Amino acid sequence: MWYTRPDVIHPAPRRFAARLTLVSLMVSLSACVRRSAPIAPTGHTPSSVAAAPPDLGSLRALASTQKRHVGVALATWHFSEPHYQEVAAAQFNSLTPENEMKWESVEPQPGQFSFRAGDALVSFAEQHQMRVRGHTLVWHNQVASWVKRLSGDQLHSAMINHVTASVEHWKGRIAQWDVVNEAIGDDGALRQNSPFTALGPGYIADAFRAAHAADPSAELVYNDYETEGDSGAKSDGMYRLVKELKESGVPIHGVGFQMHVDPRNWPSADSIQRNLERFAALGLFVELTEMDIAVGELPGTPEEKFTRQKQIAHEIVSACLRVPACVGITFWGLTDPQSWLSDEHWGRLRGRGPHFPLLFDANYRPKPVFDGVAQAFRGE
Numbered sequence: 001m002w003y004t005r006p007d008v009i010h011p012a013p014r015r016f017a018a019r020l021t022l023v024s025l026m027v028s029l030s031a032c033v034r035r036s037a038p039i040a041p042t043g044h045t046p047s048s049v050a051a052a053p054p055d056l057g058s059l060r061a062l063a064s065t066q067k068r069h070v071g072v073a074l075a076t077w078h079f080s081e082p083h084y085q086e087v088a089a090a091q092f093n094s095l096t097p098e099n100e101m102k103w104e105s106v107e108p109q110p111g112q113f114s115f116r117a118g119d120a121l122v123s124f125a126e127q128h129q130m131r132v133r134g135h136t137l138v139w140h141n142q143v144a145s146w147v148k149r150l151s152g153d154q155l156h157s158a159m160i161n162h163v164t165a166s167v168e169h170w171k172g173r174i175a176q177w178d179v180v181n182e183a184i185g186d187d188g189a190l191r192q193n194s195p196f197t198a199l200g201p202g203y204i205a206d207a208f209r210a211a212h213a214a215d216p217s218a219e220l221v222y223n224d225y226e227t228e229g230d231s232g233a234k235s236d237g238m239y240r241l242v243k244e245l246k247e248s249g250v251p252i253h254g255v256g257f258q259m260h261v262d263p264r265n266w267p268s269a270d271s272i273q274r275n276l277e278r279f280a281a282l283g284l285f286v287e288l289t290e291m292d293i294a295v296g297e298l299p300g301t302p303e304e305k306f307t308r309q310k311q312i313a314h315e316i317v318s319a320c321l322r323v324p325a326c327v328g329i330t331f332w333g334l335t336d337p338q339s340w341l342s343d344e345h346w347g348r349l350r351g352r353g354p355h356f357p358l359l360f361d362a363n364y365r366p367k368p369v370f371d372g373v374a375q376a377f378r379g380e
Contacts, residue, residue, distance in 0.1 A: 069328030188237025229267030
């Protein structure tokens with residue numbers, strides 16, 4: 001998926017915040033969520049934000065009882081917002097940088113690296129005992145513009161240098177890397193709009209080998225979207241790719257299924273579970289890496305939409321928990337207005353909005369979907 005950048009995403013929350021607040025007031029907070037100590041706010045609270053978020057049950061505590069990670073994608077430009085850091089730290093035990101470790105951010109010019117934003121997220125994770133998933137080393141989107149002018153040996157060398165420098169910088173601090181992201185097209189072959197495809201399929205193995213050489217202790221993952229079901233050209237193409245990598249001795253340890261749910265066209269929970277199991281049978285762990293559930297096209301009232309969103313989340317998390325090799329679930333953002341789908345351009349990918357795809361509303365209050373996830377972790 002293509003993710004909004006900070007200069008694009010900021011206006012969107014303002015457009016949707018009023019509607020989000022009105023809708024969130026219509027949603028009753030579940031009484032069955034376990035309670036924990038209050039989350040203390042920091043700084044001044046603007047009038048558009050609740051005075052303080054309510055006491056919440058801890059997803060990270062529930063996930064730990066299942067020996068799983070529950071994660072969130074965070075962005076440094078939200079760090080100044082009241083409650084952002086507190087809720088993230090209280091609820092999640094894993095962190096993925098939303099944009100701060102992508103090529104255009106880390107190496108905007110050849111050999112000129114900028115790690116400051118990524119360092120801030122890694123330090124935050126360490127302060128709060130959160131695992132870090134590095135995202136992402138080799139991707140055709142959000143790559144620095146200078147890379148697109150390269151080809152052949154120059155492109156291959158730039159890729160190896162970028163992977164090596166990035167992984168070495170965070171060696172020992174990042175537990176898991178999305179080494180190659182979205183290399184497969186809808187037809188199951190290498191995607192044609194990637195500059196790296198011209199290097200041939202061997203570029204993927206080379207990227208994994210470079211990452212492993214730079215940090216042998218890091219877990220290395222191939223990550224992609226719309227591969228969640230156990231049938232279809234893209235899912236089967238990803239299976240062939242990672243099977244060949246594994247059988248060839250390439251240091252690949254896991255597969256990431258992004259899980260950007262479009263309820264208009266989505267596999268059943270049973271299909272998702274079967275797919276996780278077939279990848280796990282290759283000797284790989286599997287993980288849900290970028291989960292969100294758009295509700296704009298779901299029928300019914302706001303309450304009915306959120307009830308169905310809760311059901312979908314419960315089904316997906318439960319499917320993961322039934323597969324021992326499914327080690328974690330990460331949600332792609334913290335609150336609804338911070339989602340990439342709150343931007344009108346990207347929201348159109350999911351049809352009519354607003355989509356309210358995440359666990360918390362504009363006031364950092366948990367929605368019914370939060371309860372669906374918590375109930376799944378509790379085995380309810």
